[in-house]
Amino acid sequence: MSPESKEAVLETWRRNEIAQATHRVLARRGPAGLSMQAIADEAGIAKGTLYLYFEDREALLEHAVDATFGELMARLETVLLPGRPIAETLPETVRALILFFDEKKDFLRAYMSMRYGDGCAEDVRHKRRKRTHYQSYLKLLAAAFGQAAARGEVKPQDPDRLAALVADGISAVLLRRLDERPPRPAEEDVLWISELLLRGLLVPGRNS
Amino acid sequence: MSPESKEAVLETWRRNEIAQATHRVLARRGPAGLSMQAIADEAGIAKGTLYLYFEDREALLEHAVDATFGELMARLETVLLPGRPIAETLPETVRALILFFDEKKDFLRAYMSMRYGDGCAEDVRHKRRKRTHYQSYLKLLAAAFGQAAARGEVKPQDPDRLAALVADGISAVLLRRLDERPPRPAEEDVLWISELLLRGLLVPGRNS
Amino acid sequence: MSPESKEAVLETWRRNEIAQATHRVLARRGPAGLSMQAIADEAGIAKGTLYLYFEDREALLEHAVDATFGELMARLETVLLPGRPIAETLPETVRALILFFDEKKDFLRAYMSMRYGDGCAEDVRHKRRKRTHYQSYLKLLAAAFGQAAARGEVKPQDPDRLAALVADGISAVLLRRLDERPPRPAEEDVLWISELLLRGLLVPGRNS
Amino acid sequence: MSPESKEAVLETWRRNEIAQATHRVLARRGPAGLSMQAIADEAGIAKGTLYLYFEDREALLEHAVDATFGELMARLETVLLPGRPIAETLPETVRALILFFDEKKDFLRAYMSMRYGDGCAEDVRHKRRKRTHYQSYLKLLAAAFGQAAARGEVKPQDPDRLAALVADGISAVLLRRLDERPPRPAEEDVLWISELLLRGLLVPGRNS
DNA sequence: TATGAATGAGCATTCATTCAT
DNA sequence: TATGAATGAATGCTCATTCAT
Incomplete structure (x- = not known):
């Protein structure tokens, strides 16, 4: 449609090729x-x-991470629909996460070691650009919790903080x-996590 | 009194000076x-x-991390006593963690980014030597959960996994x-986290 | 003509530039x-x-030495032909050596100090890879002596040992x-060395 | 005797201790x-x-080498006596060298790799101080050859150069x-070397 | 647009030498 | 006299980035 679409498509495709590489x-190294x-x-x-498609190393890595998180986000968006009861969406969210990362074990392991960035207190220049997809994931979770709270399903609380903890x-x-x-069966962990988060650790009636 | 010579004391002091540096x-860079x-x-x-006090970079970093986690562990050990009800120890644990890391914000931020090591699927050589204090922390937590489960306070479940999640x-x-x-008042977060973990998200009686 | 691409030629040229440097x-330092x-x-x-052209320091030095010794070997191979009488080839060999090293005085001096490697009795790992051209030179000499002995020109003896001594x-x-x-005239040394090795120190008829 | 002898003796003794170390x-490393x-x-x-007894590293190494060569020189001086026929002294010299270095294999191997110094054409400051014992050894040999020539035992020639070659x-x-x-029997090598140097390679009468 | 040779600042580590004790 | 902790220049090597082609 647009006159520049061919180049733009090619550019996007290249950037994703690089992200996958x-x-x-x-995963390997x-x-x-x-x-x-x-x-x-x-x-x-x-x-x-590489430098034709990305400003520098940092931008490349950011994109590579975002691209994978983008995939995950797409899956989560089909699950974390507004209006569904949290007792339903939470297990499905956990299930989606487990299935996704079971597929991408190596990525997860490596990514975890990079998640907090360089942690440099002085250099805040790039703070805003970063971790957008992780933030989106948290926002999605927070929104689900916020709505559940609004519906009276869960106790009222700061949904962002809750999302982070969860x-x-x-x-x-x-x-x-x-x-x-x-590997432990995925469903076992799904149920255990959900139960824990929904109903807590305590055996009801046993504690004052 | 102590069997340690003057040099040994000096050595220890220097190593800690370096760890603090x-x-x-x-934190800064x-x-x-x-x-x-x-x-x-x-x-x-x-x-x-530096090389008079540490074999190499790895040994230095290990000490720097261990020294700080050692402090934390000492605090946690006074809290996570066997036999205390989990409904008491969990809030105190959370409180200890919050107070400790409020003091060492920058360290926490940076340390988090290093916790997962190199994440290389191929190279597992140094796995054993590393992360001992984080593992100790998890063990301490897991033990507390295990005992609470044995006393029937919490639902029976894999305590290691529970400790990791918590x-x-x-x-x-x-x-x-x-x-x-x-900063949000520490006590507010202490109560909120504890309540969430102990009793869950759901409003009792509202969910099927 | 040649199967070598432009890059291969450039690579070879660069490697030799580095060897000469x-x-x-x-020589200088x-x-x-x-x-x-x-x-x-x-x-x-x-x-x-440098690291684009050589794996590491050792490989660079090996090449630098090999390249020069390779030149020398090429000259010696035109002199130490099988079948020629030793009384002819020995002076020509000495002459080739003198002319070559008169050209490369500095290299010789410095190289001599490196010839024996690290000389560590414990570490024999790299022994095989090294000193190949010096060994080739010795082999060539030894072969010439062996053939001369077979023809009855020289007294029978271990040719390798003789080659080393010579x-x-x-x-x-x-x-x-x-x-x-x-500098003493080259020819004077050529004749003196050859005469000494061929006929010995002693004045004939003067010693029992 | 002399008033400073006690300190001087101690100094000498220390220097030799260090040389032996x-x-x-x-030898070991x-x-x-x-x-x-x-x-x-x-x-x-x-x-x-170490710096109380030697100016710097170079002086220390020089002394360490000289001390060992000093031992060798002492042995050679009992062999290379003026007036003895060269046909006698040469085999004995070779024998002394072989026995000496068979005892100090490791030293020889390591020393060889250092013998030519740093070979630096620019830095001639220390040239004079160095290699004194090796030079003495050569002088001793040269003197023996010179006297043999004077007696008509060996062909007239530059004795220094001959000494170096031998x-x-x-x-x-x-x-x-x-x-x-x-190891090959020492005596076998003694005889072979002596014979070669004294009478040359050639089979008498076979060459024009 | 794409290349990859070239760069050079940066890194962990070593070690001869100094000097306060 | 003897010490050894401290120094810091120097080393081999890596790698993000640039730029002439």
């Missing part, structure tokens, strides 16, 4: 092996070409799954 | 800026001097606190 | 001054560029030539 | 392991103390002995 390298040369080799292009609690379990041999 | 660098030169500069000593859920909240201006 | 540094930085500076390129004896004279001002 | 390190720390450890003294030819054989398993 980045994931393969990350770990963060320490994630050099521009390795990414270029994996993508079958020249090192310099998301990272789930991540911890995802991470444990990486090293389990044989 | 490491934390300051980590992030993991990527954590070079031996930067640590030496921060400690006000020469680069070569620990990382709490971390997520700790991390959010870092960026809050003004 | 290495010789100049070796000695083995102790033979740092990668010095070589790069001498070659007029960046330090990192080679290092000649080296000693080459080395002395380095410091002589003015 | 240096040899042990050289090779030239690359010959650090000041290693020498101090081996000598059982502090690193700084000395390094012998060194080559000594070096080969290092790697031989089992």
